[in-house]
Amino acid sequence: MTGPAAGSGATGWALRIGPLSLRPHPRSTLVAAALAVALVGAAVVALTTGEYPLTGAEIIDALRGSATPGVDFIVTTLRMPRLLTGALVGAALGVSGALLQSLARNPLASPDIIGFTSGAATGAIAAFALGADSILRVGLGALAGGTIAAVAVYLLAYRRGGAAGRLVLVGIGVSAALTSVNAFLITRAPLHDAIAAQAWLVGGLNNRGWGHAAPVAAALAVLLPAAIIAGRRLRPLELGDDAAGALGVRAEPSRRMLLVISVALAAVATASAGPVAFVALAAPQLARRLAGAARPALIGSALMGALLLAASDVLAQRLFTPTPMPVGIVTAGLGGLYLTWLLAAGWRGRP
Numbered sequence: 001m002t003g004p005a006a007g008s009g010a011t012g013w014a015l016r017i018g019p020l021s022l023r024p025h026p027r028s029t030l031v032a033a034a035l036a037v038a039l040v041g042a043a044v045v046a047l048t049t050g051e052y053p054l055t056g057a058e059i060i061d062a063l064r065g066s067a068t069p070g071v072d073f074i075v076t077t078l079r080m081p082r083l084l085t086g087a088l089v090g091a092a093l094g095v096s097g098a099l100l101q102s103l104a105r106n107p108l109a110s111p112d113i114i115g116f117t118s119g120a121a122t123g124a125i126a127a128f129a130l131g132a133d134s135i136l137r138v139g140l141g142a143l144a145g146g147t148i149a150a151v152a153v154y155l156l157a158y159r160r161g162g163a164a165g166r167l168v169l170v171g172i173g174v175s176a177a178l179t180s181v182n183a184f185l186i187t188r189a190p191l192h193d194a195i196a197a198q199a200w201l202v203g204g205l206n207n208r209g210w211g212h213a214a215p216v217a218a219a220l221a222v223l224l225p226a227a228i229i230a231g232r233r234l235r236p237l238e239l240g241d242d243a244a245g246a247l248g249v250r251a252e253p254s255r256r257m258l259l260v261i262s263v264a265l266a267a268v269a270t271a272s273a274g275p276v277a278f279v280a281l282a283a284p285q286l287a288r289r290l291a292g293a294a295r296p297a298l299i300g301s302a303l304m305g306a307l308l309l310a311a312s313d314v315l316a317q318r319l320f321t322p323t324p325m326p327v328g329i330v331t332a333g334l335g336g337l338y339l340t341w342l343l344a345a346g347w348r349g350r351p
Contacts, residue, residue, distance in 0.1 A: 027292055028291040028297050028300060035300065035304055036303055038307050039087065039306055039307045042311045044056070046314050047075060047079050047080065047083065050079070051322075058071050059075060062076055063075070081210045081212070082205050082206075082313070084213040085212045085272055086208075086273070086306075086309045086310050087309065087310045088306070089269040089276065089279075089309060090305035090307070090309030090310060091220060091302040091303070092219060093266065093269050093276065093279040093283065093309070094279065094280065094284060094287070094301040094306065095224060095227055095262075095301055095302050096110075096111050096265040096269070097111065097280030097301065097305070098287075098298055099231070099262040099298075100280075101284050101285070102231075102296060103167070103258055103262075104167040106167070106168050107281075107284075108281070109167060109168050110278075110280040110281035110284075111146075111263075111266035112277055112280060112281065114168055114171020114174070115150075115173075115178055116263055116267070117175075117266055117270050118149065118179055118275070119146045119147075119174075119178055120143070120145050120266065120267045121182055121270065122149070122178050122185070123141040123142045124200065124271060125189070125197045125200075125201075126141055126185065127140070127141030128141075128193045128196055128197045129185060129189045129190075129193055129197075135211050135212055135272070138271055139271035141271075142268075143264070143268065143271065146263050146266060150263040153170050154256070154259060158255075186201075199326075201274060201275060202328045203273055203275050203276035203326060203328025203331070204274060204276075204326030204328055205273055205313050205326075208272070215272060216268055216269060219264065219265060219268040219269075223265055224298070227258070227265075227298055228299075230254070230261065273309075273327075273328075274328060275328070276309065277328055277331050277335055278331050278334065278335020278336070278338065279308050280305070281335060281338070282308065282334075282339075283308055284296030286304050287300035287301045287304040288300070288301075290304075308331070309327065309331065312330040312334065313327040316330045
């Protein structure tokens with residue numbers, strides 16, 4: 001049921017689904033729609049261009065199951081799984097970054113900056129060293145490593161109460177320590193495992209199949225609705241623990257629950273595509289600035305993350321032929337420029 005909120009003074013319509021009430025912001029809704037259209041455009045480019053160009057009709061035939069064997073192989077075995085893996089991983093990282101930045105009240109908070117991704121990488125490298133040969137085992141290792149890193153950061157940052165400002169500083173230290181651990185594990189691993197782990201650490205979508213896309217899709221199907229529901233507690237938490245308590249929100253349990261969702265999304269994304277840099281950092285802030293909102297919106301962050309990674313992968317494949325460049329190199333380059341701009345804008349006192 002929809003209808004305007006009486007006496008609220010807010011614009012837009014209230015959308016009620018059972019006990020939930022959502023009030024979409026008009027500009028945020030428009031930005032989300034534009035991002036979705038841009039994502040579809042990037043998907044069309046990814047599916048139709050390349051060494052073997054295809055037409056839109058051939059893509060549709062392949063999706064219907066009526067294409068020739070060659071076209072069907074290119075679309076359903078090579079290009080579509082890679083595209084979906086990239087878009088889903090980008091969406092997961094975007095939501096993970098949005099949650100962390102809201103919790104820490106800091107635009108620099110993201111899984112790759114504060115150690116969660118490094119912890120997931122440590123777990124995945126350990127799985128490689130133990131002979132893991134499937135995405136499930138590597139994923140479990142990444143999930144375990146990311147969880148341990150998150151627990152360490154949380155305990156160090158919040159041991160004297162909810163000080164969100166310490167999260168980024170503690171996380172940077174933990175990330176640096178884990179980076180050295182990862183380098184040590186690679187130097188001690190057998191040559192074959194070390195090469196595989198080092199290639200995985202760059203972050204990429206080469207040779208990704210349906211087995212890589214499925215875990216991220218399942219994680220998003222479960223965790224994105226949970227994040228949206230739990231995200232209603234983000235605004236009180238941003239006001240401080242005392243204000244949140246006065247509004248009936250238990251600060252620490254809510255923070256832990258949102259942190260668990262963020263870590264799980266980052267770990268599953270890392271397990272599928274490796275530690276892709278800067279998507280979780282840039283996507284929420286870009287979506288927030290486009291929407292003119294006070295804090296990152298989860299749906300907008302998910303769409304922006306999906307668009308950034310899908311578009312970056314198209315650039316990695318089409319601009320660097322015949323050997324495609326890992327998408328992690330492209331996102332690291334673009335993210336480095338964005339981080340430089342973000343810091344410079346902060347020093348100049350801009351919002």
